[in-house]
Amino acid sequence: MSSLDSLTASLASCSIQPSATVSHGETNSPATWREALLAAPSAPKDFELIKTLVYKPKTAKTAVPVPVVVIARDETETISSALGKKLNLKELRLASEDLLKEFFASDKNSLSVLSLNNDNFPKVVTVVDSTIATSSSVFAIHALSSSSTVFLSGKDIVSYLRQLEGADVKIQEIDFQALKTETGATPVGQPSKPSVKEKEDAKIEGAVQIAIGVKKEVDFAAWYTNVNTCIPSLLDFVLILDQVLIKADMLDYYNVSGCYILKPWSYSIWEEIQDWFNKNIKAMGVQNSYFPMFVSSKVLEREKDHIEGFSPEVAWVTRAGNSDLEEPIAIRPTSETVMYPYYAKWIKSHRDLPLKLNQWNSVVRWEFKNPQPFLRTREFLWQEGHTAHLTQAEAATEVREILELYRRVYEELLAVPVIPGIKSEKEKFAGGLYTTTVEGFIPTSGRGIQAATSHCLGQNFSRPEMFNIVVEDPNDPSGQGKTYVWQNSWGLSTRTIGVMTMVHGDNQGLVLPPRVACVQAVVVPCGITAKTTDEDRAKINNACDELAKVLIKAGVKAKADLRDGYTPGYKFNDWEQKGVPLRLEIGPNDIAKQQTLAVRRDNGEKSPVPLADIGVTVSSLLETIQSDMFSRAQKEYFSRLKEITRWEDVVPTLDDKCIAVLPWCEVEACEDDIKERSGRAAEPQDERAPSAGAKSLAIPFDQSRWTPIEPGKTKCPACNRDAKRWTMFGRSY
Amino acid sequence: MSSLDSLTASLASCSIQPSATVSHGETNSPATWREALLAAPSAPKDFELIKTLVYKPKTAKTAVPVPVVVIARDETETISSALGKKLNLKELRLASEDLLKEFFASDKNSLSVLSLNNDNFPKVVTVVDSTIATSSSVFAIHALSSSSTVFLSGKDIVSYLRQLEGADVKIQEIDFQALKTETGATPVGQPSKPSVKEKEDAKIEGAVQIAIGVKKEVDFAAWYTNVNTCIPSLLDFVLILDQVLIKADMLDYYNVSGCYILKPWSYSIWEEIQDWFNKNIKAMGVQNSYFPMFVSSKVLEREKDHIEGFSPEVAWVTRAGNSDLEEPIAIRPTSETVMYPYYAKWIKSHRDLPLKLNQWNSVVRWEFKNPQPFLRTREFLWQEGHTAHLTQAEAATEVREILELYRRVYEELLAVPVIPGIKSEKEKFAGGLYTTTVEGFIPTSGRGIQAATSHCLGQNFSRPEMFNIVVEDPNDPSGQGKTYVWQNSWGLSTRTIGVMTMVHGDNQGLVLPPRVACVQAVVVPCGITAKTTDEDRAKINNACDELAKVLIKAGVKAKADLRDGYTPGYKFNDWEQKGVPLRLEIGPNDIAKQQTLAVRRDNGEKSPVPLADIGVTVSSLLETIQSDMFSRAQKEYFSRLKEITRWEDVVPTLDDKCIAVLPWCEVEACEDDIKERSGRAAEPQDERAPSAGAKSLAIPFDQSRWTPIEPGKTKCPACNRDAKRWTMFGRSY
Secondary structure (H helix, E strand, O other): OOHHHHHHHHHHHOOOOOOEEEEOOOOOOHHHHHHHHHHOOOOOOOOEEEEEEEEEOOOOOOOOOOOEEEEEEOOOOOOHHHHHHHHOOOOOEEOOHHHHHHHHOOOOOOOOHHHOOOOOHHHOEEEEEOOOOOOOOEEEEEOOOOOEEEEEEHHHHHHHHHOOOOOOOOOEEEOHHHHHHHOOOOOOOOOOOOOHHHHHHHHOOOHHHHHOOOOOOOOHHHHHHOOOOOOOOHHHHHHHHHHHHHHOOOEEEOOOOOOEEEOHHHHHHHHHHHHHHHHHHHHOOOEEOEOOOEEEHHHHOOOHHHHHHHHHHOEEEEEEOOEEEEEEEEEOOOOHHHHHHHHHHHOOOHHHOOEEEEEEEEEEOOOOOOOEOOOEOOEEEEEEEEEEEOOHHHHHHHHHHHHHHHHHHHHHHOOOOOEEEEOOOOOOOOOOOEEEEEEEEEOOOOEEEEEEEEEEEEOOOOOOOOOOOEEEOOOOOOOOOEEEOEEEEEEEEOHHHHHHHHHHOEOOEOOOOHHHOOOOEEEEEOOOOOOOOHHHHHHHHHHHHHHHHHHHHOOOOEEEOOOOOOOHHHHHHHHHHOOOOEEEEEOHHHHHHOEEEEEEOOOOOEEEEEOOOHHHHHHHHHHHHHHHHHHHHHHHHHHOEEEOOOHHHHHHHHHOOOEEEEEEOOOHHHHHHHHHHHHHHOOOOOOOOOOOOOEEEEEEOOOOOOOOOOOOOOEOOOOOOEOOEEEEEEOEO | OOHHHHHHHHHHHOOOOOOEEEEOOOOOOHHHHHHHHHHOOOOOOOOEEEEEEEEEOOOOOOOOOOOEEEEEEOOOOOOHHHHHHHHOOOOOEEOOHHHHHHHHOOOOOOOOHHHOOOOOHHHOEEEEEOOOOOOOOEEEEEOOOOOEEEEEEHHHHHHHHHOOOOOOOOOEEEOHHHHHHHOOOOOOOOOOOOOHHHHHHHHOOOHHHHHOOOOOOOOHHHHHHOOOOOOOOHHHHHHHHHHHHHHOOOEEEOOOOOOEEEOHHHHHHHHHHHHHHHHHHHHOOOEEOEOOOEEEHHHHOOOHHHHHHHHHHOEEEEEEOOEEEEEEEEEOOOOHHHHHHHHHHHOOOHHHOOEEEEEEEEEEOOOOOOOEOOOEOOEEEEEEEEEEEOOHHHHHHHHHHHHHHHHHHHHHHOOOOOEEEEOOOOOOOOOOOEEEEEEEEEOOOOEEEEEEEEEEEEOOOOOOOOOOOEEEOOOOOOOOOEEEOEEEEEEEEOHHHHHHHHHHOEOOEOOOOHHHOOOOEEEEEOOOOOOOOHHHHHHHHHHHHHHHHHHHHOOOOEEEOOOOOOOHHHHHHHHHHOOOOEEEEEOHHHHHHOEEEEEEOOOOOEEEEEOOOHHHHHHHHHHHHHHHHHHHHHHHHHHOEEEOOOHHHHHHHHHOOOEEEEEEOOOHHHHHHHHHHHHHHOOOOOOOOOOOOOEEEEEEOOOOOOOOOOOOOOEOOOOOOEOOEEEEEEOEO
């Protein structure tokens, strides 16, 4: 009998029937656990995680400790200091792995309420979140293993614990919300600054993963109605983003961690970007091609600086069928080393220049940080352009031309403002000469995000000891001169879609800019009641259908939602979640007046629009929505760029969810120092959050926005060296 | 000092300076060796392989054998019986691996002329192909290892051997061509049927790889001028195809075996196919999406029959960075098992049906057979559609709709005729219900080729023990009934481009059908001589440039080739190799007459065309070329379909490069039998050739082409059971 079978049997003996039992990959944090369950088809659609925390109170060294086991909903804040006070126990600290093994024969990732049994229950204090018993949620509980989960009701969980109780060992139900208020903690949604004690807790090995629960499965609808009173933390925001993506049918989780399914609703955005970008690069003389996804280790490792940037993330194929390969073969993390040996072969004369190739493909970077849909995924889609030129000037011109296309993809298609600039030496592409970037910004989290980069590789890859891509210099009068070619590489990925979602998404869900929406206007029949005759019903539906057809003919991507058995309210909500830019309602009155009620997704504005000339009206309304969305986002971005000239203003600026634009010295050591100092000073972040230190995001090409720097006079506020250029520093993804 | 260094030193001591030394992957046949060299950027562009064969004559068991070492150009036929006769040695047989190790401390893959040294030279008889010494070719020779190669001149090779000679041990130079004629062998290009003795030779372990050289580096230009007197073997054809692909700039070899680079000239064809197909499937309600390239072993192995078809070819990722993965992860060979767990999750009601998703991606099938560009590659690009339906009827309709699109891609875009039909049970997609196909044909090789397939999977993947994709049956009056969904999958790959090349390519190179050509008409300035004034030169160039612009405006993909320093003849040849459908020449006379000389690539026809209304003329001429190309190819295909009713006619039909259409019983055992019997009777093929036995290619939907089958009366000519339907049997790729 497997351990899972025996567990099921033991639950059955307490008359507990799990609603589901799911096997999945190993999980080592609430985030990975939640992700594994979301990806498991047999898991219930809605559930909450239960966290199980074990604390050890301060006891004399010789005494046997009595651990405190806290069983709580993952979203419940369980403050150890308040709990200790309540239980009259000193200095509760998260228990070590050794203690967990000793008392529960379990590691921290497998620990759950089911780890309590007749043997260990009398030896511990068991505290249960009092909201569990009465909740109607389905709860996920590790089935004695980090790779399997049973789903139980709150009632079942409490029943399980009750049957372990003896005459003098009872569970304690505690209302943590009340406990918090009693002890004067800040209200929900306004996380308090952790006390020194709690910071010490966090230092215990393994504590972070156990202690900080991810606020999972936030009921998105409930949350947004409370938005005015409840400010979501960064973490909430990340999870809400996940929710938006799933509810908008943009993607689904996949059972290989860090990989996601791009559903048609998001893939169609990518197709729009592809079409636009292809048209523009082809006009520049760039041609599409396809290079293999595999690269031999020898070739991959040719450029040392370059590979150093990627090697920890490279996925290796070592076996085919049942045969081990003679030599492991890498899956491309990017294609410089895949392509350039062939550039060396193909470029034999200056007449073969410029060579401008692009490919649309997927690349693999097996990152071990926590993955994020669209933002950090192990496989992602992108385009990578690789060009070779005779002169530095020509290469430099192209770098900026491509960057301008990237800017336009963001600003003109996705209505997302970006700031073009150059990366610092520290942040540039490994192995390249310099990197230009369009830098985005997520107001909700106050973080910068690298939106796309266009690199000048210089002659670093064409040098004789690298790929030796060389031609005779036609401009050399002696006819003997050789030139190593000047190269660029540039890439834009599906990260675009994540940035767009984060910038425009709101409490109702996704908000799509019209130019990339695969449905720009949805027509919804209204005013149909039980009393409506079949004839009238048909009349309304036909009017909707007709309107959609007229719009399609006028070049609008329109759709009539004539689904039977769904209320208009259901449909409104459905299309709002999915971000369709414009809703057109048609009811009996509208037909009478030959009009439709147009409702904008971006700002909720409603206006009746005559059906006459509707194609033109709607097209122009969509363009207005597009430009309003961009203007609003740009205004927001610009308002968060703060000109900072004193070091003491930097961290408060970051904490205020802004970007600090400093007159910077451009010294690498100073950048390290800024990161370190700003990280130290900042509020601690949870495990899923990117680092708290500020790094340089970009040195904007347009410096005119800020007070002119006076050479030799304006000082870098971080190190007091002479400032060179205004540079954006911020937290980032 | 490495062995390569010591080799170089020892060559230097004989005053031999290799023109290049190349390290590459292990090679185990002339084909893989040649491929490795083609993929190595540092290898010379043109070279020939040198083969080194070792024979052992029959000797008394107790005697020490004196092996015969034959050093010959790879294309030279070295017939062992004739050689034995000449040397007065009995029964030359290819030597065993043991003998190679004993005498040369080498395995067969590493063996070369350089394996001969002062120690072993006196113990063997050394025979040298007499054409080597005087050839101007650069020769590839294994540098004591199957993974490195040195390039030497013929003179160097002979020098190397001469310095080993002693007073009584000399090399023997033999003219194998003369030897063949002396001994009455058939002339070059008409390979004789091998004698029984040679067949026995071939049975020696390892003999095949050593003995049968690939006719490599055929000089394509030289070859096609001799085309009337020299009929290429199938093998030549395959290599010529490679040549076409390289000279036309369609692809390049890559340093991971079985992977190829799709250069813009071929990738643009794929883009045309994508655009057309996308437009058509979107009109059917199919949506594009992207699923991860990785699949866990557990999921991959869910459908046993299905995975059996793929498991020997699956590539496994086992490592990321320096960490071993907990569980190996496969790279998709196809995505049924990637997608269907999510279909089960997403399809909760009949209202979620039909679900029609498609993706454009690359898949990996690590085939160990010899790869062929476009036809059999380890990574290839394709689209895979996966749909789920409520009823069998709906699924069946879609299978045929998609097949019709595939037919149109081939016939309307690529001008390649195909025959739609159904596959036999033996040849259908593993795990599916039935497979429909459009079956192509390559006249030059007389082989069928599966051009694209559209599968009905039935309920095989939706069954409860598989992916359990189930909905309530809305048509069940009890309201209790459940239906497992009906599924289809369908795919079209870059094989399209290979088939197109093979069908239309000719001795001048590629011939592109206008609808997929990225340059449809090239304008070439002519009649410029040394005496032409700069003014006249500019006038001609301007006229060309102007013509190209006018054509582009008229929607023709035109290009003016104004490259300086190239003769018109060079340009003609260049664009002919690349298959541009129409060449437009403009010289001084043409300008005077306001005309251009139009030269068709498909049939060489030349005609002067007035410049007035040139856009219309050229567009219509391109359509004529398109339809002529298709008609010619279709006529050829149909002429090779032979209605066969007697078994004894089957093999002669195949040998005649035709397809035998049999009134077939549709019994699987009979199909096995046909393959076995036709393979046995056929001429032996070389290692790179696909199998010689005939398999069923398709049961055409249109049976009306052949004499009606009389049930119970018409018999299967292979087994004499009752015939069911006319079925195409042929050799195939």
